[in-house]
Amino acid sequence: MIKQTFRVADMSCSNCAMKLESLEDSLDGVKEINASYHKLSMTVEYDETRLTAAQIVEAVKRKGYTAVPA
């Protein structure tokens, strides 16, 4: 398990953070996601053997946002 922080600059309200956290339910290998509109960032704890940072970035993109590894 690793923890990685991504910057998501295009969040516009706290609901965006909720949407990003919902990836917990759909991304295999994710243990926990903490997204913050205040900080415009999300921290993902995931199993690096089952998931890559690129896959997370892609999943975030499907939600309508742009994530950049911090």
Place this chain on the structure above:
Amino acid sequence: MTKQQNPFSDPVVLVTLGVVLVAVAFALLIFQPSGAQTIAPASGAWAQIVVAFVTGLTTGGLSCLAVQGGLLASSLAHQIEQDFLAHAPKTHPKKHAKKIESVPAPHANSALPIFLFLVAKVAAYTLLGALLGWLGSFLSLSPMTRAFLMIAIGIFMIGNALRMFNVHPIFRYFSIEPPKFITRYIRRTAKGADTFTPLFLGALTVFIPCGVTQAMMATALGTGSALMGAALMLAFTLGTSPVFFALAWLTTTLGAKLEKFFMRFVAAVVLIFGFVTLDSGLNLIGSPLSLQNLTRAWFAPSSASAPALDADGSLTVNVQNQGYFPRTLRAAADTAFTLDLVTNETYSCARDFVIPSLNFYQLLPASGTVQVNIPPQPAGTKLFFTCSMGMYTGQIVFE
């Protein structure tokens, strides 16, 4: 896009029309000349309810949808999935039921979950308004406390509007982030498939209020009355309902660009309300920096509207539903005198008369005269007076 049907055969349209009719009926009730005893139609409280309703009708719906649309989509997901299965059994419906952007225009069977969601939302916010108003009653011990609360509310609204305009990152902190355990609980509950789910999710929207709703909640807190708080939130959420419904229905056709345009409109309205609330708070503490007190000099009344003392050594202010007349009075410095406050069928908040610097507050009778002893004041002093909501103001200039 989906093919067009006769709109009146769609229960969603019918429910929407029903909600619009309820909203219109509520609006008519508001403007009715006779009404409740505790919230008189001509009172400032009534004006607040009208403002809350119109705010909901004009800006709240879109703002709420932006934040709570996901929950509504979740409420509809199961129904839409069933509709989809019924119409296209060979495809994979779950893919189409996950996100708001993939939610098609609601079908006939979507009417019930939308309706339940909205009913629960209105009920929950009304209760929340009552709770906030009740809590506010412990805070509104004096006009001064109310003034500071209004100033705080005004700053909060302005901060939220500037956040929506994306002026500076610091304004993001004006948005309240619900605790993670709540958002996670809501998200997991949203997967439910029973008819209870929309009701429950509608009620849960109180935990994820949009910026405009937060501002309205702050206003409900400032009312200091459970009844008024409930009425305010009821009017607001009822006002949001038609727009919420219509936009939910048009979710698939409302492009992101158009939504951004509306959000800027919402931000502009919140900004205006924020400044008005802040200004009212400043009036209530008797600040010369309020917009009304600053600009009064520009529209300075002629000597005709600034009368000298009456023969008996008093000054008279006519307290009317539209405010205080004259708005500027002149008095001799270093001389005590009596201020006669004359009401005549006055029911607006102008009756709640406040002189902040003298710490004087009195609810005037609807008709009659109340005398206030004004102590001597040095030359150049401006004694501001206002209603308890900071809406109507006036001043006595000592020279």
